[in-house]
Amino acid sequence: MSIYTITFSPTGGTKKAADRLSAALGPCVQEIDLTVPGTDYSQFSFCADDICVVAVPSYGGRVPAAAVSRLAAMEANGAKAVLMAVYGNRAYEDTLLELKETLTQAGFCCAAAVAAVAEHSVMRQFASGRPNQQDLETLEQFGRQIKEDLEKNPSSAHVDVPGTTPYREYHGIPLKPxxxxxxxxxxxxxxxxxxxxxxxxxxxxxxxxxxxxxxxxxxxxxxxxxxxxxxxxxxxxxxxxxxxxxxxxxxxxxx
Missing domain, CATH: 3.30.70.20 (Alpha-Beta Plaits)
Incomplete structure (x- = not known):
């Protein structure tokens, strides 16, 4: 069994949350960065015993389109996925559901999910400093609970997550650096x-x-x-x- 963190984290908040959660699942976590546009993501293949923490930021209540296409290229082969949507204290709306459906279509078994708060990447006064120490301790506890659940239910069905279809429309924001x-x-x-x-x-x-x-x-x-x-x-x-x-x-x- 191998443990992976697969993250789309342009400003670091999503990765910080995912790292703390995945550390509680076991040692020797391998990292896959979804923010490298030249990468051939079809090269990544997993097995049914693997656990993948897949973490993305919520952009307007959706998964970033680049993350969707890169995750869809992977060969999951029944690997367990722990979903994580990270948002800036507003709402994550359909992010977890879209992430779940993307991963399910790629062959992952979505066994657990987390919604976590991190400092807003655009307006940094919102959720400033999060994930803070209390958040990180909570995420570590979540990781322990997920590990225990996977050990008790190694063939568990897909987790239910909030969200609706059709997904919330999102066409980006006019704020461009x-x-x-x-x-x-x-x-x-x-x-x-x-x-x-x-x-x-x-x-x-x-x-x-x-x-x-x-x-x-x-x-x-x-x-x-x-x-x-x-x-x-x-x-x-x-x-x-x-x-x-x-x-x-x-x-x-x-x-």
């Missing part, structure tokens, strides 16, 4: 972009049609040259303030 005059053209943002929206030959440019507003380019820029439109960001923050005000708890779903 752009490079300012301080851009030094180093290309780190182009290399790190999960969807190839920044050309290596002109890293000051952003293809707004391709960009998924994941904010990784802002995080990796060594001179803080990439930013969002301040007025648009303030307006979006104001609209989200009420729905993000209530403290959301992490959730565990077992058979």
């Amino acid at each position: 752009k490079a300012g005059e301080t851009c030094i053209g180093c290309g780190q943002c182009a290399q790190a972009c999960p969807v190839g929206a920044i050309p290596a030959e002109d890293p000051s440019f952003t293809n707004t049609e391709t960009c998924i507003s994941c904010m990784r380019c802002i995080g990796v820029c060594p001179v803080q040259a990439r930013t969002l439109d301040a007025a648009m960001l303030a307006g979006a923050s104001q609209r989200l303030e009420q729905v993000c005000a209530e403290f959301k708890e992490n959730e565990l779903f077992l058979n």
